[in-house]
Amino acid sequence: MTEEHKDVVLLSFVKLLFKKGSWCGETHVQKATYFLQELLQVPLGFEFIFYKHGPYSFDLNDQITSLRADLLLTVKSRDPYGPSILSGENAASFLERFPKTRERYRDQAEFVAKRLGRKNVTELERLATALFVTKNELPEGTVEARAARINELKPHVALDLARAAVEEYDQLADEAKSFQAES
Amino acid sequence: MDLAGRVYDIVTDPNNILHDTVRDLVPEHNKMDHQYWRRVVRMAALCHDVGHLPFSHAAEDLLPKGQNHESLTIDLIESDEMKEIWSELAIHAHHVAKIAVGPRKYRKSMFTAWETILSEIIIGDAFGVDRMDYLLRDSHHIGVGYGKFDHTRLLDNLRILPKSYTDGSKSRERPSGELSLGVDFGGMHATEALLLARYFMYTQVYFHAVRRAYDFHLVSFLRSWLKSGSFSTNLEKHLAMTDNDVMAGILRAARTRRHPGHVPARIIVSREHYRLLYRRNPDDMKVNTEAAKLIARKAAGHFGNDSVHYYTKTEKGLTIDFPVWSTDGRITSSLARSDVLSRLPVLAIEYVLVAPEKMKEAKSWLEENRIKVITPKKE
Numbered sequence: 191m192t193e194e195h196k197d198v199v200l201l202s203f204v205k206l207l208f209k210k211g212s213w214c215g216e217t218h219v220q221k222a223t224y225f226l227q228e229l230l231q232v233p234l235g236f237e238f239i240f241y242k243h244g245p246y247s248f249d250l251n252d253q254i255t256s257l258r259a260d261l262l263l264t265v266k267s268r269d270p271y272g273p274s275i276l277s278g279e280n281a282a283s284f285l286e287r288f289p290k291t292r293e294r295y296r297d298q299a300e301f302v303a304k305r306l307g308r309k310n311v312t313e314l315e316r317l318a319t320a321l322f323v324t325k326n327e328l329p330e331g332t333v334e335a336r337a338a339r340i341n342e343l344k345p346h347v348a349l350d351l352a353r354a355a356v357e358e359y360d361q362l363a364d365e366a367k368s369f370q371a372e373s
Numbered sequence: 374m375d376l377a378g379r380v381y382d383i384v385t386d387p388n389n390i391l392h393d394t395v396r397d398l399v400p401e402h403n404k405m406d407h408q409y410w411r412r413v414v415r416m417a418a419l420c421h422d423v424g425h426l427p428f429s430h431a432a433e434d435l436l437p438k439g440q441n442h443e444s445l446t447i448d449l450i451e452s453d454e455m456k457e458i459w460s461e462l463a464i465h466a467h468h469v470a471k472i473a474v475g476p477r478k479y480r481k482s483m484f485t486a487w488e489t490i491l492s493e494i495i496i497g498d499a500f501g502v503d504r505m506d507y508l509l510r511d512s513h514h515i516g517v518g519y520g521k522f523d524h525t526r527l528l529d530n531l532r533i534l535p536k537s538y539t540d541g542s543k544s545r546e547r548p549s550g551e552l553s554l555g556v557d558f559g560g561m562h563a564t565e566a567l568l569l570a571r572y573f574m575y576t577q578v579y580f581h582a583v584r585r586a587y588d589f590h591l592v593s594f595l596r597s598w599l600k601s602g603s604f605s606t607n608l609e610k611h612l613a614m615t616d617n618d619v620m621a622g623i624l625r626a627a628r629t630r631r632h633p634g635h636v637p638a639r640i641i642v643s644r645e646h647y648r649l650l651y652r653r654n655p656d657d658m659k660v661n662t663e664a665a666k667l668i669a670r671k672a673a674g675h676f677g678n679d680s681v682h683y684y685t686k687t688e689k690g691l692t693i694d695f696p697v698w699s700t701d702g703r704i705t706s707s708l709a710r711s712d713v714l715s716r717l718p719v720l721a722i723e724y725v726l727v728a729p730e731k732m733k734e735a736k737s738w739l740e741e742n743r744i745k746v747i748t749p750k751k752e
Contacts, residue, residue, distance in 0.1 A: 218540065239476060251689075256719075259688075261659075265708065269706075270538065270705055271540060272536070272539070272706050283659075287752060289751070291752060
């Protein structure tokens with residue numbers, strides 16, 4: 191995927207997340223993009239490491255900054271809450287130029303935005319950590335084992351909440367599998 | 374090193390710990406653990422840039438793929454060369470390396486919450502002392518006033534705070550509030566001054582078109598001067614190579630017509646650098662965000678690749694969103710507390726540079742072709 195196409199996919203995705211009710215703070219965009227790339231296999235090429243609030247990509251952070259520089263994205267302060275990342279003034283004309291790229295990954299973006307759009311930071315942190323632990327550390331691990339690992343990595347996530355997150359992730363992964371088989 | 378030690382002392386001072394989650398994290402004041410990490414932070418700051426090549430960032434592209442000055446920094450800190458120093462100080466090399474370069478560059482092990490905070494002291498987007506130090510130092514040596522800010526006021530007001538402000542969701546569950554370096558509201562204006570100083574120094578000094586032209590000529594020279602066209606990552610060779618060696622090489626090549634690096638060396642020595650033909654601007658960006666790149670490509674097609682150079686750089690780090698402690702005890706986002714920060718533009722430049730002998734012709738060409746070149750095409 192070229193840098194320009196990556197911009198198109200990311201920009202369309204942020205717009206969609208917002209439409210589906212996401213607060214669109216940096217954490218929301220990071221975690222949702224993590225699912226788009228790792229679960230739905232959209233080849234964005236971002237490298238995610240385990241960092242604050244779970245998996246995090248510095249490359250994605252740079253990409254968002256670059257989109258802000260081009261006025262394709264903007265950051266809006268929403269006192270007394272955290273800021274949101276929204277479409278910028280050049281976004282509409284830019285996206286109009288790439289109808290094919292927007293169409294190519296629309297269904298995958300819809301899949302993620304529909305399921306994660308309304309989740310808050312704490313829910314996204316747990317769910318994304320469940321994906322990270324399953325994918326990178328315990329692909330064959332039981333629910334208990336993965337929940338214990340989440341609790342180890344993020345001690346503020348209680349075991350029962352970690353367990354619920356792993357179960358929710360497993361269900362999401364099954365749905366993603368069926369979705370990919372159909373498309 | 375001095376700034377890093379001061380920040381460490383301020384943010385770990387029990388009187389400055391404003392939240393229980395921070396109290397749980399910070400080692401007890403003046404106990405062994407506290408002193409251990411103080412030494413680590415100071416050494417990490419001191420060693421943060423030991424991996425730099427001659428002329429710092431300018432020629433970093435000439436390292437083998439996947440290598441950068443931070444990987445050299447890690448290798449040096451963890452090398453046998455430094456073992457004795459760490460042993461005398463009773464600190465672990467890998468702790469120094471981790472804190473010196475941060476989680477983006479140190480991938481050998483995960484960071485604890487405490488290590489993440491300590492690395493923010495050195496390399497954090499908003500309050501990293503590396504940046505504070507070079508802004509103050511460079512503005513002093515260059516003789517410009519806009520790189521200065523009230524750093525003592527700022528340091529005094531730094532705090533470790535949880536980012537516990539919510540995303541406005543109706544959930545009663547509060548965000549986990551990952552800890553981060555933030556500021557007491559009393560230091561807000563000093564913080565604005567730091568970030569404005571950074572903006573002005575980047576736009577007028579670090580990203581200046583002439584400086585970027587010389588980076589280009591330096592890299593062109595080094596490609597022909599270095600064995601196999603790249604810097605060695607062998608630590609002994611890295612340490613042996615200095616700015617002086619490169620300067621002497623440039624002078625020699627500039628005087629020797631047969632030298633493969635003669636042209637860029639002569640350009641540097643006689644100040645015949647490439648001139649600025651075009652820079653990105655908001656009007657053309659509205660038409661096409663790729664305007665500068667397209668102009669560079671077309672100009673290179675017209676005047677030859679050797680006569681045109683395209684340079685682009687965008688700042689890294691998303692946004693200046695850090696926690697601010699207000700007098701009423703609330704913790705809010707800096708962007709909600711400061712109109713200045715919420716309006717600060719992202720630093721981004723694109724230049725199309727042209728050989729001086731082609732400049733006159735290139736200006737006419739651009740005037741004639743700019744609109745046609747930047748008009749976007751649909752996919």
